[in-house]
Amino acid sequence: MTPQCVYRGVVIGAGSVARTAHLPALNTASLRQRVELAGAVDPRPGIEPLGATRMIRSLAELSTLGPIDFVDICTPPSSHVDLAHWAIEQGYHVLCEKPVAVTADEAGRLAAAARHAGRVVFPCHQYRFNPAWQKARSWLEAGRIGRWHLAEFRVYRPEPDPGANSAGSPWRGQVAQSRGGVLLDHGCHLLYLILDIAGPPQSIHAWTGRLRHRALDVEDTAQLLLEYPDRLVTMFLTWAGAGRETSIRFFGEGGVVEWVGGSLRVASGSREERVDMTTQLLKTSYPVWFTQLFERFIAALDEGSSDPALADITAVASMLERAYDAAGTLQMPERMLST
Numbered sequence: 001m002t003p004q005c006v007y008r009g010v011v012i013g014a015g016s017v018a019r020t021a022h023l024p025a026l027n028t029a030s031l032r033q034r035v036e037l038a039g040a041v042d043p044r045p046g047i048e049p050l051g052a053t054r055m056i057r058s059l060a061e062l063s064t065l066g067p068i069d070f071v072d073i074c075t076p077p078s079s080h081v082d083l084a085h086w087a088i089e090q091g092y093h094v095l096c097e098k099p100v101a102v103t104a105d106e107a108g109r110l111a112a113a114a115r116h117a118g119r120v121v122f123p124c125h126q127y128r129f130n131p132a133w134q135k136a137r138s139w140l141e142a143g144r145i146g147r148w149h150l151a152e153f154r155v156y157r158p159e160p161d162p163g164a165n166s167a168g169s170p171w172r173g174q175v176a177q178s179r180g181g182v183l184l185d186h187g188c189h190l191l192y193l194i195l196d197i198a199g200p201p202q203s204i205h206a207w208t209g210r211l212r213h214r215a216l217d218v219e220d221t222a223q224l225l226l227e228y229p230d231r232l233v234t235m236f237l238t239w240a241g242a243g244r245e246t247s248i249r250f251f252g253e254g255g256v257v258e259w260v261g262g263s264l265r266v267a268s269g270s271r272e273e274r275v276d277m278t279t280q281l282l283k284t285s286y287p288v289w290f291t292q293l294f295e296r297f298i299a300a301l302d303e304g305s306s307d308p309a310l311a312d313i314t315a316v317a318s319m320l321e322r323a324y325d326a327a328g329t330l331q332m333p334e335r336m337l338s339t
Contacts, residue, residue, distance in 0.1 A: 006036050007301055008067060009095075012059075012083060013074035014042040014050045016163040017097060020283070021126075022074055023051055025290035034298050038065040059086070068092055070120075070301070076177040077184065081106050084121060088113050093120040095297050099188045099320060100313045102179055107317040111310040120306035122297045123313050127189040128196065129289040132277040136248065136259050137197060139266045145252030146268075151198075151233040152249045153190050156241030159213065160185070160220075173216035181218030182237045183208055183327075184320060190235055191319045192312065194226065198233065200315065201226035206326035212240035224323055 009026075011018050018040070026037055039054040041062070049055050054065070062068060070093035073083050080100050087094045094114075100123045101107040114121045127133060140148060160172035160182070171177040172185055183206075204226055208219035220240050226233040250257040255268030262278030279285070300306050 004034060004302070006034060007069040007093075007298065008036045008038045009070045009072055010038050010062060010065060010068055011040040011050060011053070011072045011074055012042075013076075014040050014047055014055065015074060016161075018050060018072075018074040021286045021290045022072060023053070024287035025294055026072075027051075028287070028291050031291060031294055031298070035294070038068060062090075070095060073097055076171045077102070077179045078177050081110060084110055085113055088117050088119045088121070091117070091119070093122075093301055095122050095124065095294070097124045099123075099184060099316055101317040102184065102324075103321045104314060104318040107310075107314040111314060114306065114310060118304070120297070120300045120304070120309070121313065122300055122306055122309045123316070124290070124293060125189070125192045125312065125316075126286070126289040126293045127193060129292040131280045132259055132262070132264055133193060135264055135275055135277070136250070136257050139257050140197065140250060140252075144255065144266050144268055145250065145257055146254035147230075148250045148252040148257075149231045150251040151194070151231070152247070152251075153194075153233070153235040153237075154245070154247045155182075155186050155190070155237045156243065156245040157182075157186075157239050158241055158243055160216070160239050173213065173218055175217045178218055180320070180324065181208070181216065181220055181222070182239050183219060183222035183224070183323060187222060187224070187235065187237050187323070188316060188320065190237075191323075192316050194233055195315050195319065198226075198228060198231065200319065201228050201233070203227045204319070204322045204326045206323045208324070208327040211238070219327075222323075222327070 011022060025031060026035055037053055039056055040050040041056050041059060043057050071087045073080060073094065073096040075083065077099060080096055084094045084096055084100060101110055110121060160170045162170040204224060206224045208222045210216060210219060211221045213220045221238040224235040248259040258265045262276060262281050264275040264277055266273050300309060
């Protein structure tokens with residue numbers, strides 16, 4: 001048997017997602033056999049070390065870490081495209097937080113660069129590995145409710161996730177860093193989930209606005225209507241809610257699949273099944289989702305191809321662009337490679 005190689009990687013950006021999800025996942029037993037974390041890059045003064053990982057302050061210092069196979073981009077979205085292009089030019093593979101790109105043109109240019117260089121570019125679409133979603137999807141694919149014709153997604157939050165800077169203004173509320181508000185931040189996850197089971201819609205209607213957080217320069221609320229020839233999907237996302245609440249419902253010819261909070265239910269006729277996923281949905285479980293995601297990334301490195309991942313990035317970017325265009329609020333701030 002050919003020995004499996006170990007890939008050396010560097011995390012770019014030592015914020016909340018790197019500390020609470022990426023690093024714990026990379027330190028699991030299965031990934032430690034395949035990945036060596038060579039260091040982390042973050043230019044912010046006073047940033048705490050990322051565990052025992054060596055911290056450097058600029059991309060120019062990467063050469064001090066020895067040979068590098070990939071970078072794991074954990075910075076705000078405004079830097080994703082530029083950092084990914086830079087990494088490809090250096091000969092690195094790329095794992096990148098969502099969304100990698102926000103327009104179809106950005107995604108297309110990135111895909112062309114990756115293919116030309118023979119580099120893997122892989123998005124962090126970890127909600128695919130959310131056990132509640134996997135259970136709900138398995139019920140749909142097994143035909144438990146027949147053909148579904150209506151899906152409703154509802155996400156309520158009282159404010160943007162502050163990330164590591166809980167005492168200050170969250171970067172998610174600043175378009176220069178986030179490139180968009182709740183639609184881009186959480187909506188991105190919902191878009192790739194629905195793309196997985198329904199493909200792209202024939203039309204998108206959207207509204208975005210600020211209902212509560214007037215100091216933000218991005219939307220705190222978004223409503224989407226995705227039209228298909230034989231089905232409809234509605235999405236409502238807000239940072240203007242009274243608390244945290246998530247609900248997803250699929251209505252089919254024979255019943256309903258429902259996910260509310262930590263409870264899943266499928267009902268068809270007189271038959272009903274319930275599953276409690278509360279523990280699996282706690283934030284402490286997120287590294288489990290990321291571990292499965294990273295294992296897919298390692299498999300792509302082994303295969304030397306990321307065509308499915310590039311198609312995934314392009315599909316999500318196209319949906320985001322269509323949604324913001326429909327709402328008339330697509331913003332294209334100037335990006336800077338500042339790390």
